[in-house]
Amino acid sequence: MKTGTLITSTVTVTANYKPYMLGLFGFSTLPIAVTSKSLVSMPPFIDFYLLLDNTPSMGLGATVADMNKLIAATKNAPVDPSCAFACHETGPFTASHKATIPERYGLAKTLGVTMRIDVVREATQKLMTTAESTERTPDQYRMAIYDFGGAADVIDQQNPVARQISKLQANLVQSAIDAKALDLMTIPYQNYNSDRQTNFKSTLTSMDKLIPKTGDGMTSSNPQKVLFFVSDGLNDGYDCASSGCRRIAPIDTAICTTMKSRGVRIAVLYTTYQPVPTDVFFMGNVQKFLPPKANPSQLATQMEACASPGLYFEVGPNQGISQAMTALFNKVVSVVRINS
Numbered sequence: 313m314k315t316g317t318l319i320t321s322t323v324t325v326t327a328n329y330k331p332y333m334l335g336l337f338g339f340s341t342l343p344i345a346v347t348s349k350s351l352v353s354m355p356p357f358i359d360f361y362l363l364l365d366n367t368p369s370m371g372l373g374a375t376v377a378d379m380n381k382l383i384a385a386t387k388n389a390p391v392d393p394s395c396a397f398a399c400h401e402t403g404p405f406t407a408s409h410k411a412t413i414p415e416r417y418g419l420a421k422t423l424g425v426t427m428r429i430d431v432v433r434e435a436t437q438k439l440m441t442t443a444e445s446t447e448r449t450p451d452q453y454r455m456a457i458y459d460f461g462g463a464a465d466v467i468d469q470q471n472p473v474a475r476q477i478s479k480l481q482a483n484l485v486q487s488a489i490d491a492k493a494l495d496l497m498t499i500p501y502q503n504y505n506s507d508r509q510t511n512f513k514s515t516l517t518s519m520d521k522l523i524p525k526t527g528d529g530m531t532s533s534n535p536q537k538v539l540f541f542v543s544d545g546l547n548d549g550y551d552c553a554s555s556g557c558r559r560i561a562p563i564d565t566a567i568c569t570t571m572k573s574r575g576v577r578i579a580v581l582y583t584t585y586q587p588v589p590t591d592v593f594f595m596g597n598v599q600k601f602l603p604p605k606a607n608p609s610q611l612a613t614q615m616e617a618c619a620s621p622g623l624y625f626e627v628g629p630n631q632g633i634s635q636a637m638t639a640l641f642n643k644v645v646s647v648v649r650i651n652s
Contacts, residue, residue, distance in 0.1 A: 355448040356529025358536045358645065359456070363474055363519055364436065364494060365543035365583075366459040367510040370429040371398040371417065371496045372544075372586065375629050378425045383590055385423055386416070392502065394590040398427050400496045402463075417496060428583060428633075432542055433494045435634035440488035442638050446645060451482035451532055453645075457491055458519065464499040464509050470550045472511050473518035506558055507593075511549025516541075516567045526575035538644055539571060541618070542581045542637070545611035546598060560597045562614035572620055579640050580619035582626045583633065585611050 324347045373379035379396040386395045398420035420427055436457065443453045457478040461467035467475075478490030497509060519539060527534030543563075551559035568578055587602060588594040601610040616624040623643055627636035 355452060355645070356536050357449075357452055357527075357532050357534070358529060358538055359454045359480060360443075360538050360540050360644075361480070361519060361523055362436065362455065362457045362540045363515070363542070364432055364457065364459050364477075365510070366429055366432075366461075366494060366497050367548075368397065368399055368464075368497060368499060368507070369510065369544055369546060369548075369585075370432065370583075371400060371420070371427050372396055372588070373398070373420075373629075374426040374428050374431045376586075378427070379586065379588070379629075381423055381425050382416070382420060385419060396588050396591065398425065398496070399502065400498045401501055402498045427496065428544070429494070429496045431633045432583075433491060435637045436491040436494060437488045438634045439637050439641060440484040440491065442641060444484040446642075453484070454480050454482045454535070455484060455487045456480035457487065457494070459494055459497075460510065460515055461497055462495075464497055464504055467509070468514075469505050469508070471514045472509075472549075474515050474522075505550075506556070508548055508550045508558055510547055511551075512543075512547045512563045513551070513567055514549065516571070520567060520571050520576075523571070523576055526577075537576045539576055539578045540581075540640070540644075541578060542583065543615070544583045544585045545615045546585055546601070562601055562610045563618055565614060565617045568618035577620040577623060577644065578618060579623040579644050580615050580625070581633070581636055581640055582612055582615040582624070584626055584628045585609075586629050 324345060326343065326345045373382050373396055382396050382398060383394045386393055389395070395416060398416045400417035401415050419425075440455065443455065447453055455478065456476070458474040458476055461472055461475045467473075477493050478487050481487060499509070523537050523539065526537040529536040545563055546560070547563055548558070548560050550557055553559070554561075572578060585598065585602060587599065599605055603609055612626055615626075623640065625636050625640045625643075627633050
């Protein structure tokens with residue numbers, strides 16, 4: 313019997329046993345019945361919608377060593393010294409500061425610094441290979457890739473939407489090629505739009521609108537839907553319910569609840585937000601959400617609350633994001649067999 317992706321098989325065997333000793337008491341045969349029930353979860357068809365955070369905070373050095381290299385290289389900078397972020401400015405360093413200051417993104421490339429966005433890009437490409445090798449039937453998995461936008465001065469300042477990097481497709485080789493386009497969001501200059509480039513509510517709402525109704529996964533025409541969300545968990549976006557119309561806080565999980573309520577599973581990979589004690593913004597706005605000020609981390613707990621049960625993973629700066637993405641993917645597609 314098939315129910316959704318579960319196939320139930322029930323086998324009953326009956327026999328008549330002729331006991332020697334009981335024959336002395338008038339029993340010629342003894343009926344025996346044994347029932348075995350097996351449940352097999354068939355590999356479902358799944359559409360994955362990857363939402364990858366590429367906002368300026370993902371320009372942080374990928375490891376502590378990378379962060380320290382950037383801090384050392386900018387120690388004597390006339391503006392924003394000792395910075396661990398490789399911000400990708402396309403114009404002057406600030407709106408008013410016209411002096412020649414090395415653009416931090418280019419500096420990171422010159423120094424050979426690996427940024428978190430670099431690791432996420434590579435991990436996404438490897439994930440496509442993993443997904444393809446995991447398929448048990450042709451075109452079992454389809455992937456679409458989105459980020460938060462290519463340029464801060466192009467996205468909607470108040471209600472940004474996710475930008476498509478790769479269309480939904482079963483050609484995962486092409487998806488891996490498309491993923492090369494994932495890069496750090498550019499900004500015209502430091503503090504552009506008060507740095508409000510990470511609006512989780514608006515961006516996730518746009519994802520909710522574009523992800524169709526989920527299916528049971530039994531056929532390619534009725535696939536399950538999964539949002540695969542990778543981020544450092546800090547919202548910094550336009551919100552006039554907050555002071556100065558700027559909300560700097562952990563993710564509001566209301567939109568996550570909305571998506572899950574209609575059957576979309578959410579897999580969350582939280583890239584641990586690392587303390588940056590040399591950064592004034594961090595000390596004044598972010599430190600309060602992390603240990604030891606907040607224990608456990610409010611960023612981590614809210615990201616986990618956004619995820620569907622069992623589909624949350626946290627990865628630190630010296631851990632493998634690629635391995636974490638693969639582990640999370642395997643959780644989503646795992647096949648369960650129960651025998652009784």
